[in-house]
Amino acid sequence: MIELSAQPIDPARLLAAVASPSAGGVVLFLGTVRDHTGDKPVSAMEYQAHDSLARSELERVVAEALARWPGVRVAAQHRTGLLSLGEASVGVAASAAHRAEAFAAARHVIDTLKERVPIWKKEISPGGDAWVHGEERIPLE
Numbered sequence: 199m200i201e202l203s204a205q206p207i208d209p210a211r212l213l214a215a216v217a218s219p220s221a222g223g224v225v226l227f228l229g230t231v232r233d234h235t236g237d238k239p240v241s242a243m244e245y246q247a248h249d250s251l252a253r254s255e256l257e258r259v260v261a262e263a264l265a266r267w268p269g270v271r272v273a274a275q276h277r278t279g280l281l282s283l284g285e286a287s288v289g290v291a292a293s294a295a296h297r298a299e300a301f302a303a304a305r306h307v308i309d310t311l312k313e314r315v316p317i318w319k320k321e322i323s324p325g326g327d328a329w330v331h332g333e334e335r336i337p338l339e
Contacts, residue, residue, distance in 0.1 A: 200253065200260055200274050200275075201275040202247050202253055202277075202278055203276075203278065205277075206285065207275050207288070209228060209289060213226060215291065216271040216291045217293065218293055220269070220295055221295065222294075223298070223301070224291070224292070224300060226291045229287050229289075230284055231282065231284060231287055240283075241323060244279065244319065245281065245287060245317055245319050246317070247278050247316060247318070248316045252316050255316065256276070256311060258314075262306065263292070263306050264303075270294040271292065271293045272290070272292045272303055272304070273292075274288075274291075276289075278317075287319075288311070290304050292304035
């Protein structure tokens, strides 16, 4: 399961997508909208994606994990649209025969997704909105 969607992330659906009788380790990671970035307050986040490019790159990232850790199962979903504080913006689930492989595959997918998948985020803040790329904030004027 690989999705980009405006629909809320359902952790149970992610877990069901990686369920397997041979899995002894199952990992679920959820990234949520927090109320700050560094010392800047945040009241919401908006995510935008180039749909076809983002899906293709996310599929590549998941394929890399599947090739690197044979037998692992992976599901990933990233939200688009305006999200409130506490809402899950990204979810990654991985299962494997052993926990080490499940943790490693999930970590690879979330870390690589953040680096390579063309999804942009805008922080909505009382002090002014800004597009964010890595540690760089680009204020909107």
